[in-house]
Amino acid sequence: MSGSVTLTGNHFRRLTVIFSGLALGLVLLYELVQWMPHIQALYLGSSGMTLLAAAIVAVAAWRSYHHHAFIAIPAIGTVILAASQFLLGAIWLRLDQPPVLRSIHLLATLLTLGSALYVTTLAYLPAEQLRRGGLSHRSHKFYFRSILLAGLGFLLLLATGAAVTETAAGAACPDWPLCRGEIFPADFSLAIAINLLHRFSVVAVSIAIAAVILQTRRRYTSHPLLTKWSAMIGFLFLAQVASGGLYSLPQLAQLVSLLHLSLSALIWSSLVVLMAICYFTIETVVPLPELDEALSHTELSIRQKAATFFKLTKPWILVLLLITTITAMFIAARGLPAISLILYTLLGGILSAGGASVLNSYIDSDIDGVMSRTSRRATVTGLVTPQETLLFGLTLSALSFLIFAIFVNLFSAILSTIGILYYVFFYTLYLKRTTIHNIIIGGAAGAIPPLVGWTAVTNSLDLSAFYLFAIIFFWTPPHTWALALLVKKDYAQARVPMLPVVVGEKETTYQIFLYSILLITLTLLPFTINMAGWLYLLVAFVLGARFIYLAWRLWRHYEKSLSKRLYKYSQAYLALLFLAMAIDRSLF
Structure with a gap:
């Protein structure tokens, strides 16, 4: 490689780095000059130096790399942008910083920075990649x-x-x-x-x-x-x-x-x-592998397409999440909240939970394909493309934020968004595939809906709301591990470190029993702080006794049928428990 300035040579790289550094400094000086008029000369001087650096980079690029259009032409473009930024800056300061020029000048400054970094990035890429660049x-x-x-x-x-x-x-x-x-x-x-x-x-x-x-x-x-x-x-x-x-x-x-x-x-x-x-x-x-290209694409009618997208929202999960949200509203209101508030909260909750489920399917489509339980999902069979799935999930998530923010309150919108981010980015992308504690830590995502319902009514959080959060948080491990026992081979094949895969069935059933004791103990505490009355205490005790009994039997005599029974009962248990508290708070 030549010792003179070359596309990947050290001299040219240093020039582009200096140019980018000056352009970045301009952005900071642009903000400072508005409060410190005495540095206007420094700002104009820096702007002039940036223009000079752009010209030097452009000349060096053209002399040595005019046959590389991807770097030569943008390098010349940086001179035009830097000159525009310099002239706009001079006019802006000359006219005593009129507001109408602020946005235009800021855009010119950022475009100059962007063009400088583009050329710098290319200078650090191997030449063979520049020759075959494209999509x-x-x-x-x-x-x-x-x-x-x-x-x-x-x-x-x-x-x-x-x-x-x-x-x-x-x-x-x-x-x-x-x-x-x-x-x-x-x-x-x-x-x-x-x-x-x-x-x-x-x-x-x-x-x-x-x-x-x-x-x-x-x-x-x-x-x-x-x-x-x-x-x-x-x-x-x-x-x-x-x-x-x-x-x-x-x-x-x-x-x-x-x-x-x-x-x-x-x-x-x-x-x-x-x-x-x-x-x-x-x-x-x-x-x-692109499913929409690798598989023969099946043409679907509008109705079939809508049904396919609806299934991606996992409606069977939506029902339980919405029950905990709505009952939390009744508990917070100590009665019936406004019907319009219930409907808007329901709509926001459906969009939020549905969006999170769709994005989960988008991310997990690779492991869904090797698990028999999920191998027929639309993201695996190719009924919907990855791009459609991503856009659908993001659209639902964005709409949920807008519904909550506009028609409920900002606090609920923020909590709902935190739930989506936690579930999608922290649990699905990181916890699920990396740690045995995925469900324990990730359970916080499923515990956010009652907080959303509570804030929808009160626009605040207190100890009672966090009790509802804690109940679902400790309910999640035994509920999910009971399912994991049923599909242990699927998780093992997909290399997902669920508890039964890592420690075996015996230890998993023991952990289910321990968490069940913690859960049932926690569900009795609301009575002690006057959050709920005797009706709730009686229902919680009866439901909890059945839960612990099933968990104990599963631990002492493991069978898949017992695991399935506990899994199904845990779903009904949570819904009935929250319903009992809502009725108790509303009537007594």
Whole structure:
């Protein structure tokens, strides 16, 4: 390899890194110059240095790599973007930072940063990958478009956020998630439109980033660069959401604003890098078999398609989750809540639980195919494509948040979303396949619905709500392990470390018995704190005695028939227990 500047040479790499560093520094100075007018000269000087660095990189790229269009042309484009950023910055400062130019100038600054990082990323990739860059596989194209959509959406999010900050748009909609108590106020104006566009951009970008991360974890775990950069985007986005909550501290407004924009710049940078890596290296990864391409696609009518999607929501699981949600509402209200509130909470709960189940099926389609119990799911047989499944699950999840936030309250919306994130990202992607304690820790996801029902009525949480959470948390292990005993071979074949697979049937039945004792003891405690009365205590004792008896028999004389009996009884047990508490709280 030549010692002069080459596509993969150290000289060119250093030039691109310097260029990217200057562009990133511009984003930070852009925020600082608004509070510190005396650094305007420093800002313009840095902008000029960035333009000079862009010109040097462009000349070096053109002289040595004009035959590599993927790097030569973008390198020239960086000069145009850097020049536009410099001119807009000079005009912006000359006119005393008018709000109308803020969004345009910010976009120019971020596009300059993005172009610099794109060229830098290519400089660090092997030359042979640049020569064969491109996307031929359907799943690769969908993945790339997801990253592209996330990037474009993020730019829109930042631009509208800047417009809201610098105009009266923030005051136009002082409440959240509604605007003046309505979805679309009657006195609609440009300020309201900007505010609502920013809010919907947050939801859209969240969905796009979730889609990118889920696809990466499902298909491209063997590609370390894609895995690392997508994970970084996820963590940075969560940090940015958390930093947004700090705006409630006015004494830290400037520091929070700088932190928020810094995280935004890092997210945008990571999306650009991921996009470049995806386009030029993804064909080196052997994709998972595409069911929609590998199998003969069966044409379905609209009704058949709807029925197939409905089954993906696992309605048999929905019923029990909704029972615990609605009964929690009755318990919190000590009677009948408003009918409209019940209906909206039910709708939000259906969408939330259904969305989580669909995304679970999307992620687990590889192991579902080797388990007899799940081998006929639509995601395995090819009745729906992976892309359709992902979009359907994300759409349901997003709609659930909007229903809760608009028609119930924000607290319930946040709790519901936490439940989805916990179940999909923490349990399904991590716990389920890596630890024997998957069900114990992951049980928290299934225990969130009663919290959602409680907050729907009270908009708060107290000890009573957490008792309901704890009951389901300790109910989950014996319930799930009873099922795991029935399908032990399936889990073993799929290499899922469920308790019976790892420690055997004898130890599993013993753990079921121990957790059953903990569960029944816990269910009697609400009576001691006046959360429930004698009716509940009697029902809880009778139901619990039967539960412990079945668990004890299973431990002492293991048979699959006993395991099946305990599994089915545990479902009825939880529903009847919550129903008894709801009746007790409503009548006494």
